[in-house]
Amino acid sequence: MAIKVLVVDDSSFFRRRVSDIVNKDPDLEVVGTAVNGADAVKLVAELKPQVITMDIEMPVMDGITAVREIMAKNPTPIIMFSSLTHDGAKATLDALEAGALDFLPKRFEDIATNKEDAVLLLQQRIKALGRRRIYRPLTRTSAPSAPSAKAKLTSGLSxxxxxxxxxxxxxxxxxxxxxxxxxxxxxxxxxxxxxxxxxxxxxxxxxxxxxxxxxxxxxxxxxxxxxxxxxxxxxxxxxxxxxxxxxxxxxxxxxxxxxxxxxxxxxxxxxxxxxxxxxxxxxxxxxxxxxxxxxxxxxxxxxxxxxxxxxxxxxxxxxxxxxxxxxxxxxxxxxxxxxxxxxxxxxxxxxxxxxxxxxxxxxxxxxxxxxxx
The missing domain is CATH 3.40.50.180 (Methylesterase CheB, C-terminal domain)
Structure with missing residues (x-):
């Protein structure tokens, strides 16, 4: 069964571009698109995607806020698209701390030296995250977990x-x-x-x-x-x-x-x-x-x-x-x-x-x- 993907971006051109790349892989399927973070939060609850691609800067609700809400309500693996700038780096790190699991440059020419490699890398990243369970992110207010009292030799396996x-x-x-x-x-x-x-x-x-x-x-x-x-x-x-x-x-x-x-x-x-x-x-x-x-x-x-x-x-x-x-x-x-x-x-x-x-x-x-x- 194909991994279900939700594409979130306020740019119709970028939504189409990412959707086309995702749908080219028979193991992936775009089940919906959203134009802002608020729409994304609603669609995640309705469509139950296995992976989300998320822009950072969007109207109504930005990507970082959307990540926090999604992770609180319906935890789902999220890949952020980011600009390769100092501000883009800070925002992406905020998104990762909020619960996003991965990030890629929004300009595809920054992902790889040629288009085919960039397409393959995005597909691989989505499939890798789609197969994994969510691991809870660390927030600045989180208390450190206490160490286990004894060895758990088979706990927590996949x-x-x-x-x-x-x-x-x-x-x-x-x-x-x-x-x-x-x-x-x-x-x-x-x-x-x-x-x-x-x-x-x-x-x-x-x-x-x-x-x-x-x-x-x-x-x-x-x-x-x-x-x-x-x-x-x-x-x-x-x-x-x-x-x-x-x-x-x-x-x-x-x-x-x-x-x-x-x-x-x-x-x-x-x-x-x-x-x-x-x-x-x-x-x-x-x-x-x-x-x-x-x-x-x-x-x-x-x-x-x-x-x-x-x-x-x-x-x-x-x-x-x-x-x-x-x-x-x-x-x-x-x-x-x-x-x-x-x-x-x-x-x-x-x-x-x-x-x-x-x-x-x-x-x-x-x-x-x-x-x-």
Missing amino acids: PSSRTGRETATSLRTTTLIRATGKKYRLLLIGTSTGGPVALQRILTKLPANYPHPILLIQHMPAAFTPAFASRLNGLCKIEVKEAESGDQLKPGTAYLAPGGKQMMLERGGVHGRIKVLAGSADMNYKPSVDITFASASKIAGRDTLAVVLTGMGADGREGARMLKSAGATIWAQDEASCVVYGMPQAVAAAGLSTHSIGLEDMADAILRESGNG
């Missing part, structure tokens, strides 16, 4: 697992990790779709005196990473900044890879130094988790704890393989708490991760393993 068809590549969910006593020098976190909210959930739980530097690799456009780093810095006890070439790594500081570029670790100072390179045109991901992980394997090696969070594709698997060979510890987010179980699944299926951990428990596990728990 619908297919609950019906007895657990996939061979899905590890058991572990919510309480016993610290190994290993000493670390560096924490790496790589993510994509669903990553902004996942990173916020983890980083806001880390204390200001977290003992290691942190490198963050989030698939995100260049216009978005400065705003995202600034937002995280305002919410977290640790310092968060967009990485720059020459940054000397400091404990208790997280360095976000700049969008459209590659972040590498090189020797220098006590903990290492960051080198930022222009993103090669032939690279699928800019920034790439694989590239940062690979560089860290040569500098920090076994003294690294690397975590792969929610995201489409397999970026991070080969970098994790290099880290593993160097003696590093690799963890993956569990399937149940991922927006898209792609990147963590690739790492888990390759036998590189030692634990598959729920998002709500990831920060506590990191703190215990780092000696802060």
Whole structure:
């Protein structure tokens, strides 16, 4: 059965354009369109779509307000269309915090180098979200969830697992990790779709005196990473900044890879130094988790704890393989708490991760393993 999609935009041209792209895929079907957020809220209740594409700036009710209402009344996966500007970045981050799960540039020429790739990417994103259950977003007023009292080895599995068809590549969910006593020098976190909210959930739980530097690799456009780093810095006890070439790594500081570029670790100072390179045109991901992980394997090696969070594709698997060979510890987010179980699944299926951990428990596990728990 085709995934039902609701298209929301005040531009009739853009509604038609998105609808045509969606309907070209036999696995997708546009079941309705809305011209503003208020109409969208009503149609979601009536049509029960499985995915919504949403504009941000609309009359009557804007997209961010509509996301909040939809998530409160009829939670549904939502993809935001955004302009690649500073204001567009801030608005998109607000929408993700309100409950949207993904975003794409509104100008299709910014999505991919050719029209066919852009069309395929939008269809893939919709299908990926249409297959997933909703994972509740973090709001600024949300209280942190208490850690579980004991390991839940099979709780929170995907619908297919609950019906007895657990996939061979899905590890058991572990919510309480016993610290190994290993000493670390560096924490790496790589993510994509669903990553902004996942990173916020983890980083806001880390204390200001977290003992290691942190490198963050989030698939995100260049216009978005400065705003995202600034937002995280305002919410977290640790310092968060967009990485720059020459940054000397400091404990208790997280360095976000700049969008459209590659972040590498090189020797220098006590903990290492960051080198930022222009993103090669032939690279699928800019920034790439694989590239940062690979560089860290040569500098920090076994003294690294690397975590792969929610995201489409397999970026991070080969970098994790290099880290593993160097003696590093690799963890993956569990399937149940991922927006898209792609990147963590690739790492888990390759036998590189030692634990598959729920998002709500990831920060506590990191703190215990780092000696802060």
